[in-house]
Amino acid sequence: MPEIAEVETVARSLRRRLRGRRIRRVEIHDPKLARLDVARLRGRVVRDVFRAGKEIIIDLSTPRAPLWWGIHLRMTGAPHWSADGRPPTAVHLRLSAWFDRGALFYFDSRRFGVMRLCTAREEWEPTGVDPLSPAFTRERLAGLLRGSRTAIKPWLLRQDKLAGFGNIYASEVLYVARLNPRRAAGSLRPDEVDRLYRATRQVLTKAVECGGTTISDFADCDGACGGYQSYLKVYGRAGERCRRCPGTVRRIVQQGRSTFYCPDCQ
DNA sequence: ATTATATCCTGATCGC
DNA sequence: TGCGATCAGGATATAA
Numbered sequence: 001m002p003e004i005a006e007v008e009t010v011a012r013s014l015r016r017r018l019r020g021r022r023i024r025r026v027e028i029h030d031p032k033l034a035r036l037d038v039a040r041l042r043g044r045v046v047r048d049v050f051r052a053g054k055e056i057i058i059d060l061s062t063p064r065a066p067l068w069w070g071i072h073l074r075m076t077g078a079p080h081w082s083a084d085g086r087p088p089t090a091v092h093l094r095l096s097a098w099f100d101r102g103a104l105f106y107f108d109s110r111r112f113g114v115m116r117l118c119t120a121r122e123e124w125e126p127t128g129v130d131p132l133s134p135a136f137t138r139e140r141l142a143g144l145l146r147g148s149r150t151a152i153k154p155w156l157l158r159q160d161k162l163a164g165f166g167n168i169y170a171s172e173v174l175y176v177a178r179l180n181p182r183r184a185a186g187s188l189r190p191d192e193v194d195r196l197y198r199a200t201r202q203v204l205t206k207a208v209e210c211g212g213t214t215i216s217d218f219a220d221c222d223g224a225c226g227g228y229q230s231y232l233k234v235y236g237r238a239g240e241r242c243r244r245c246p247g248t249v250r251r252i253v254q255q256g257r258s259t260f261y262c263p264d265c266q
Numbered sequence: 267a268t269t270a271t272a273t274c275c276t277g278a279t280c281g282c
Numbered sequence: 283t284g285c286g287a288t289c290a291g292g293a294t295a296t297a298a
Contacts, residue, residue, distance in 0.1 A: 002291065002292090003291060003292090006291075032274095032275095054292075054293095072292085072293090073291095073292085074274095074291090074292045074293070075275085075276095075290070075291065075292055075293095076275090076276080076277090076290090076291090092276090108275095109275080109276055109277065110274085110275045110276050110277080110290090111274080111275055111276080112274065112275065112276095112292065112293080113292095114293095148267095148268095149267080149268075150267090150268065150269085154268095154269090157292090157293095159292095159293080166291055166292075167290090167291060167292085168291060169291095213291080215290090215291070216278080216290085216291090218291075235291095255268095255269065255270075256269095256270070256271070256272095257290095257292095258289085258290085268298105269297100269298080270296105270297085270298075271295100271296085271297080271298095272294100272295085272296080272297095273293100273294085273295080273296100274292105274293095274294090276290100277289105277290090278288105278289085278290085279287105279288085279289080279290105280286105280287085280288080280289100281285105281286095281287085281288100282284105282285090282286095282287105
């Protein structure tokens with residue numbers, strides 16, 4: 001279920017646990033992951049773990065042989081660290097990776113998650129701009145928006161434009177920016193682009209600080225839940241009162257996905 | 267170029 | 283308690 005803040009949170013927790021560790025053995029329990037060549041992982045040492053868009057990248061490179069293990073959690077992927085090397089449960093266990101000490105167990109009930117091995121940086125580097133990176137500036141945002149007639153809410157979900165937005169934060173950011181989700185992306189005036197830019201930085205930075213949003217069961221690899229759910233203003237609040245005007249939060253569907261907003265102040 | 271729809275899966279929830 | 287419909291934090295392919 002993870003978006004940018006949740007993937008960032010998981011990646012950070014994995015970095016703390018895995019950096020410097022050597023992979024002993026990796027076992028796949030789900031045929032859908034069978035294309036991952038686990039033999040290439042054995043013996044590799046984790047140099048770093050980070051996020052690229054919504055993908056977790058485990059850097060296993062050596063000076064002579066670059067190798068990155070990409071893990072995209074999609075809807076329900078969830079890595080769990082185990083100090084004693086035993087899985088907490090066998091339900092939905094899709095992959096096990098044992099290290100010199102401890103083990104990583106990957107769970108995924110819906111089985112949408114994907115894994116891959118990359119040997120070149122270009123394979124995992126997102127085309128879209130990361131909204132948490134210095135490359136994300138209001139000028140850059142304005143340039144990306146220019147000319148697009150797509151509604152701004154679905155536009156925010158376009159990973160080839162901005163890499164990392166998901167359905168929750170798209171609604172939340174538009175609320176903070178006081179922008180109607182149906183507005184054409186390219187129609188935003190400079191002051192509105194500025195509001196969108198600042199709201200994006202503000203919401204996503206806060207969400208990362210909180211360790212992401214836990215609505216049902218999101219957690220980092222140590223089982224710690226996020227805290228941003230208590231800051232959500234509109235997501236999942238259809239029918240409730242708006243927090244800043246007398247209006248009522250509404251749920252609409254755009255491109256097949258829920259959007260939450262206040263029709264009176266956005 | 268954009269948009270709608272179906273698809274990949276399973277589980278939780280809601281109305282009857 | 284059971285049961286079908288609907289929805290879910292993602293992404294992609296295909297049709298319109």
